Amino acid sequence: MGMEAFYIVVLVSTALVLLAAFSSLLAFRFGAPLLLLFLMIGLAAGVDGLGIEFSNNYLAYILGSIALAIILFDSGFGTPMQAFRLAAVPSLALASVGVLITASLFAFAAMWLLNFTWLEGLLLGSIVASTDAAAVFFLLRIGGINIRDKVRSTLEVESGTNDPMAIFLTIALVEVLASGERYAGINIGMLAMFVQQMGLGVILGLLGGMMIVLIVSKLDTDRGLTPIFVLALALLVFSFTGAVGGSGFLAVYVAGIYAGNRKMQAIGTIKRFQDGMTWLAQIIMFLVLGLLATPSQFPVIIVPAILLALFLIFVARPLAIWLSLLPFDYTQQEIGFVAWVGLRGAVSILLAIMPILGGLENGQIYFNTAFIIVLVSLLLQGWTIKPVAKKLGLIIPPRIGAVDKVEVDLPGAANHELLSYRVIKDSPVLRGERIPRWATPSLVIRDGKSMRYQYAGRLREHDLVYLFIVPSYSRLLDRLFASRAPVDDDDAEFFGAFALSPARPAADLDAAYGPGLLNESEKGLTIAELMRQRLGGKADYADRVRLGSIILIVRDLDEHDHITSVGMSLEAVEPAITLPIFLNLKDIIQRIRDRLNGRRNRETAASESTPKAPVGRDEGTRENGR
Incomplete structure (x- = not known):
C-alpha cells in the first residue's frame, strides 16, 4: 500500500x-x-x-x-x-x-x-x-x-x-x-x-x-x-x-x-x-x-x-x-x-x-x-x-441532586484524597450543616481570592472548598454539597406523606393501624428493626414494607446502612405489572401453603356447618335397633 x-x-x-x-x-x-x-x-x-x-x-x-x-x-x-x-x-x-x-x-x-x-x-x-x-x-x-x-x-x-x-x-x-x-x-x-x-x-x-x-x-x-x-x-x-x-x-x-x-x-x-x-x-x-x-x-x-x-x-x-x-x-x-x-x-x-x-x-x-x-x-x-x-415500579427518585466536584490527585498519597467542591444553591452545607470531623477542609476560594477555611466564616454560594478525606468517604460528602434532588410529579409521594422515627416502637403501628399488623415477636422491635427483618436483614434506599393498609418506606440510611429516616404512606399502591411466571421459590412455597391452608379452612368450615344428630337420639335409635 x-x-x-x-x-x-x-x-x-x-x-x-x-x-x-x-x-x-x-x-x-x-x-x-x-x-x-x-x-x-x-x-x-x-x-x-x-x-x-x-x-x-x-x-x-x-x-x-x-x-x-x-x-x-x-x-x-x-x-x-x-x-x-x-x-x-x-x-x-x-x-x-x-x-x-x-x-x-x-x-x-x-x-x-x-x-x-x-x-x-x-x-x-x-x-x-x-x-x-x-x-x-x-x-x-x-x-x-x-x-x-x-x-x-x-x-x-x-x-x-x-x-x-x-x-x-x-x-x-x-x-x-x-x-x-x-x-x-x-x-x-x-x-x-x-x-x-x-x-x-x-x-x-x-x-x-x-x-x-x-x-x-x-x-x-x-x-x-x-x-x-x-x-x-x-x-x-x-x-x-x-x-x-x-x-x-x-x-x-x-x-x-x-x-x-x-x-x-x-x-x-x-x-x-x-x-x-x-x-x-x-x-x-x-x-x-x-x-x-x-x-x-x-x-x-x-x-x-x-x-x-x-x-x-x-x-x-x-x-x-x-x-x-x-x-x-x-x-x-x-x-x-x-x-x-x-x-x-x-x-x-x-x-x-x-x-x-x-x-x-x-x-x-x-x-x-x-x-x-x-x-x-x-x-x-x-x-x-x-x-x-x-x-414495573423499579425507578426510584435520585438520592441526591447535582454535585459540582473535582478530584485532585495527590502525588504519593494513595490513602488520602483531595476534593474540590463548589457550594451550590440548596445544598445542605449552604444551609448551615456542618462538615464532619473526619474531613479536613483546608482552603476556600471566594471571588477569586483564597483563604484558609478557618477564616472563611460561613460558606457562600459559588465558594470553592478544598478538603482532604479518606477516599471511601467521598460519597458521604457528596450529600453535603449536592443540590436538592429533583423530584418528578410521579415521585412526589414516593416516600410517603408522613415521616416516622425509625427508633419508635413498632407496637405503636399495630395499636394505631391494627390490630393484626404484627406478630408477637415483632411487637418488641423498633420500626427500623422491623423493616430490616421484613427485608431479609438488610435495608436499601427506597425499599418498601407493606403492613396491612400502610406502607413504610426507607427514606435514608447512614454510612453503616442503618435506617435514619422512614416515610409512611396510607394510599393504596397498585401492584406493578408483571407475569406470574416470575415468582421466586419462596413466593411459590408461600402460595402453595396459602392454597393448602385455604383448602383446609374450607374443609373445616364445611364440616362444622354439617348438621349432626343429637347424641341422645343416636343412642335411642341404636337401642331401638337392638
Whole structure:
C-alpha cells in the first residue's frame, strides 16, 4: 500500500470515529441506543453503503477482542466491591446456568426455523446467549436509569461475567462441528477444559490485579504515564491468561474489580483515561463489526432471524432468568426487569465470526442471523429499558441532586484524597450543616481570592472548598454539597406523606393501624428493626414494607446502612405489572401453603356447618335397633 492509500485509510477511519463520537450528542438528546448508532454508521459506510470493503474476519476478531478486553477491565474497575458482594452469587448463576439454559432453549427454535441440527442450533444459541457489557453499562451508568442497587449490581456483574461462558461454549462447539464428530465430540474433556479456563481466569485475574496495584504503588514516574501502565498491564493479564489456556476475558474483568477497589496513586487520572479508552474501544468495535456486515445478504435470512430474536427476548431469556433466580430473594418485578435487560451487542457479532474462521458450512448464516438479532435487540430493548423499569415500579427518585466536584490527585498519597467542591444553591452545607470531623477542609476560594477555611466564616454560594478525606468517604460528602434532588410529579409521594422515627416502637403501628399488623415477636422491635427483618436483614434506599393498609418506606440510611429516616404512606399502591411466571421459590412455597391452608379452612368450615344428630337420639335409635 502506497503512502497516498495509507493517508486515505487514516482519513476515512478518523472521519468515521469522529462521526460516531458526534452521534453520541444526538443519542443523549433523543434517548436513542447509542451503540446502535455506532453499528449503523459502520453499516452505512460498508460495502452496501459508501462502498468501503472490509472482509478481514480475523482482523475484525482481533480488534474486537482487544476492545472487549478494555471494556471489561473498565467495567470491573468501576464496580464497587460492595456491589459485587451484593449480587455476586445470583449474577454468577445467571452468567453460567442462565447462559446454558438460554442457549439450549434457543437451539430448539433454531432447529425449527433454520433447519439446523440441535448442535448447530446450540452454537447459534451460545453466540447470542450473553448480554453485552458495553450496552448494559452504558444504559445503567450513563442512561439516567435510577434503580435499586441490588438490581443494578446484578445486571452489571452478570454482563461482565457471562461473556467467558458464551465464548467457551462457542469455541468448543465450533471445534466439535468442524471435526465432524458431532455428539461424540462432547465428552469429559470439554468439562475439564471449562474448569481450566474459568479457574485460571479467576486465579490469574486476582494475581494480575495484585500486580497492577503493586506496580502502580511503587511506580515513580510521570503522572500521565500511570494510566498507560495500568491499561498495558491489564492487556498483559488478558493475553497471558489466554496463552496458558485460561479465559482472558474473565481474568481481565477480575483484575479490574481487584485493582479498582484498592487504593492507588493517581486514581482520578486512571479513571478519566479509562473512560476515554472505553468510549474509543466501543466505537471502534461497533464500527468494525458494522463494516464487516453485508446488508444485501440479510433478506434471505431476515424473517427467521427476526422470529429467533423475538423468541430469545420473550421466551428463552425470561425462562432462563426465572430458573436461575428461583432460589434468590428477587421480586417478580425485579426478575422481570433483569429478563428484559438482556441486550445483545458487539459480543454476539464478534462470536459470530468464529464459525467463519472455523470453516463451518453455514458460517455466513451464523453471522448474518446474529447481526439481525443484535439489531432487533438494540431497537426493541435498548429503546424501552426506562419505560419498562417505570412500568414495573423499579425507578426510584435520585438520592441526591447535582454535585459540582473535582478530584485532585495527590502525588504519593494513595490513602488520602483531595476534593474540590463548589457550594451550590440548596445544598445542605449552604444551609448551615456542618462538615464532619473526619474531613479536613483546608482552603476556600471566594471571588477569586483564597483563604484558609478557618477564616472563611460561613460558606457562600459559588465558594470553592478544598478538603482532604479518606477516599471511601467521598460519597458521604457528596450529600453535603449536592443540590436538592429533583423530584418528578410521579415521585412526589414516593416516600410517603408522613415521616416516622425509625427508633419508635413498632407496637405503636399495630395499636394505631391494627390490630393484626404484627406478630408477637415483632411487637418488641423498633420500626427500623422491623423493616430490616421484613427485608431479609438488610435495608436499601427506597425499599418498601407493606403492613396491612400502610406502607413504610426507607427514606435514608447512614454510612453503616442503618435506617435514619422512614416515610409512611396510607394510599393504596397498585401492584406493578408483571407475569406470574416470575415468582421466586419462596413466593411459590408461600402460595402453595396459602392454597393448602385455604383448602383446609374450607374443609373445616364445611364440616362444622354439617348438621349432626343429637347424641341422645343416636343412642335411642341404636337401642331401638337392638
